[in-house]
Amino acid sequence: MKAIVTGGCGFIGSHITDRLLAEGFSVTVIDNLSTGRLLNLAHHRDNPALDVRIADLADYDKILPMFEGVDWVFHLAALADIVPSIERPLEYHRANVDGTINVLECCRKWNVKRIIYAASSSCYGIPDISPTPETAEIRPQYPYAVTKYLGEKYLMYWNAIYGLPVTAMRFFNVYGPRSRTSGTYGAVFGVFLAQKLNGKPYTVVGDGNQTRDFTFVTDVANACYMAAASNDAIGKIMNVGSGNTYSVNRLVELLGGEVIHIPKRPGEPDCTFADIATITSVLNWKPLVTFEQGVKIMLDHIEYWREAPLWEPGSIAEATKDWFRYLGK
Numbered sequence: 208m209k210a211i212v213t214g215g216c217g218f219i220g221s222h223i224t225d226r227l228l229a230e231g232f233s234v235t236v237i238d239n240l241s242t243g244r245l246l247n248l249a250h251h252r253d254n255p256a257l258d259v260r261i262a263d264l265a266d267y268d269k270i271l272p273m274f275e276g277v278d279w280v281f282h283l284a285a286l287a288d289i290v291p292s293i294e295r296p297l298e299y300h301r302a303n304v305d306g307t308i309n310v311l312e313c314c315r316k317w318n319v320k321r322i323i324y325a326a327s328s329s330c331y332g333i334p335d336i337s338p339t340p341e342t343a344e345i346r347p348q349y350p351y352a353v354t355k356y357l358g359e360k361y362l363m364y365w366n367a368i369y370g371l372p373v374t375a376m377r378f379f380n381v382y383g384p385r386s387r388t389s390g391t392y393g394a395v396f397g398v399f400l401a402q403k404l405n406g407k408p409y410t411v412v413g414d415g416n417q418t419r420d421f422t423f424v425t426d427v428a429n430a431c432y433m434a435a436a437s438n439d440a441i442g443k444i445m446n447v448g449s450g451n452t453y454s455v456n457r458l459v460e461l462l463g464g465e466v467i468h469i470p471k472r473p474g475e476p477d478c479t480f481a482d483i484a485t486i487t488s489v490l491n492w493k494p495l496v497t498f499e500q501g502v503k504i505m506l507d508h509i510e511y512w513r514e515a516p517l518w519e520p521g522s523i524a525e526a527t528k529d530w531f532r533y534l535g536k
Contacts, residue, residue, distance in 0.1 A: 208231070208232050208233070209232065209235070209276055209277045209278050209279075210233070210235070210278060210279040211236075211237060211273065211277050211280045212224050212234060212237070212280075212281045212283060213237045213264060213280070213281070213284035213306075213310060214238055214243060214284030214285065215234070215236030215238055215243070215283065216238040216248055217238065217242060217283060217284070218247070218387055218424065219381055220236070220243065220284070221243075221248055222385070222425060222428040223281050223283065224251070224257070225428070226428045226429065226432050227279075227281075228251060228256055232256065232279075233256045233258075234256060234257050234258070235258045235259075235273055236257065236260065237260050237264065237270060238261065238284065239261065239263040239264070242287070247385045264306035264310060265301050265302065265309065266309075271313050271316065274314060274317045274319060276317070277317060277319055278319065279320060279321045280310065280319050280321070280323070281325075281435070282310050282324045282325060283325045284302070284306060285302060285303045285325065285354075285358075286299050287351060288392075288393040289393070290391065290392060290526060291391055292350035293349055293350060293530065293533050299350050299351055299354045303355055303358055304357045307324070307358035307362070308361055310322075311362065311365045311371060311373075315365065315371055319371075320372060321435045322372065322374070323373075323374050323434055324362045324373060324374065324375045324376065325376060325378060326356070326362075326375040326444070327351075327352060327355040327356070328379045328420075328446065328479060328481065329347060329348070329351065329352035329356075330345050330347050330355065330356040330377065331344070331346070331476075332346035332348045332352070332476070333474070333476045334476060334479075337452075337478050338483075339479075339480060339481060339482055340446070340482040341377070341444050341445065341482075348474040348534060349474060349534060359375045359377075359444070363375065366441075374434045374435070374440045374441060374444075375443070375444040376434060376447050377444065377446045378447050379419075379422050379446065379447065379480075379481045380421050381424055381427050382422070382423065383424030383425065384504065384505070384511060386424070388401075388514065388515035388516075389516075392516075392518055396505060397512060399458070401512045401515040401517050401518070402517065402518070403463075403464055403509065404510075404512060405517050408464065408467045409462070409464055410467055410468075410518060411455055411468050411469070412468075412469055412472060413468065413471035414471075415454060415455040415456035415466070416455075417455055417475070417477050417478065418453055418454045418455075418478045419453060419455070419478075420448040420451070420453075420479045420480050420481050421449060421453050421458075422447060422449040422481075423449070423495075423496035423501040423504075425495075426449070426494040426495055427447055429495075430447045430486060430490070430492050431447075433490045433492050434490060439489050439490070440490060443485070445490075446483055446486060447486060448480070448482075448483050449498065452478055452479065453498050458502065461502040462502065469524070472534070473530070473531065473535040
């Protein structure tokens with residue numbers, strides 16, 4: 208069996224690549240390294256079953272030949288984070304929407320048997336329902352969320368029109384080893400772990416009582432693999448969450464250290480919490496890593512964040528000023 212993982216040098220993509228190689232697949236990773244790191248796949252350097260191609264998904268003619276003879280495609284490649292999507296919406300549309308259409312067309316051209324798309328729970332915006340089911344109202348708050356949802360819509364149209372065997376997986380707050388260390392202010396784990404390494408207080412947004420559905424990356428990789436292996440998942444949209452929700456204060460308690468509070472931000476929900484009844488029913492999937500276990504694993508791998516940016520209140524305020532400017536209306 209042959210598989211492609213777009214964005215396979217990235218956080219979640221590299222863990223899906225791990226799983227596929229462990230299952231005996233030949234894997235082609237396509238990544239432009241805009242946020243991915245070759246370091247994330249360094250442990251497979253001598254594995255002849257892995258082929259890493261440095262390419263941009265927006266270049267259709269370049270990537271098309273790579274899909275010949277491929278059985279499964281896992282489409283993880285995307286630009287992420289809120290603030291840069293506000294600052295550079297055209298780049299986000301090119302990467303997340305145009306790139307997705309190109310992947311779908313390559314899959315259609317070569318009759319790929321399964322396509323798994325990394326959708327985003329950000330499509331729900333600030334939901335009225337918790338836990339949030341897939342039927343909840345869609346109301347994205349910023350360009351990143353819009354582009355990820357547009358990619359999902361194209362996926363489902365290509366299923367309806369062309370019969371492409373697709374599945375959309377709406378991820379909730381994925382964390383784990385190899386999570387991004389880019390210069391962009393973003394995911395809480397990367398921010399906090401760099402602060403811990405430098406002996407700085409954690410910059411907690413608001414009162415810290417907001418909760419997130421922190422889902423461990425190996426559970427997400429397992430969900431994606433199981434979806435690809437199941438005909439029952441074709442045409443489905445499924446939340447992927449931990450089955451619970453945890454406060455930022457609980458995270459701080461597990462990490463240990465001092466805290467500084469910074470202003471609450473507009474457009475952020477007080478709670479993210481996935482209703483995982485659909486994926487449980489369709490795939491008999493369930494999360495295996497508890498939050499406490501996951502945080503311990505992160506601390507065991509903390510040196511990965513040694514070169515990550517160190518964020519403090521002043522630099523965060525500067526980095527998020529457009530966030531408040533555009534979303535605080």
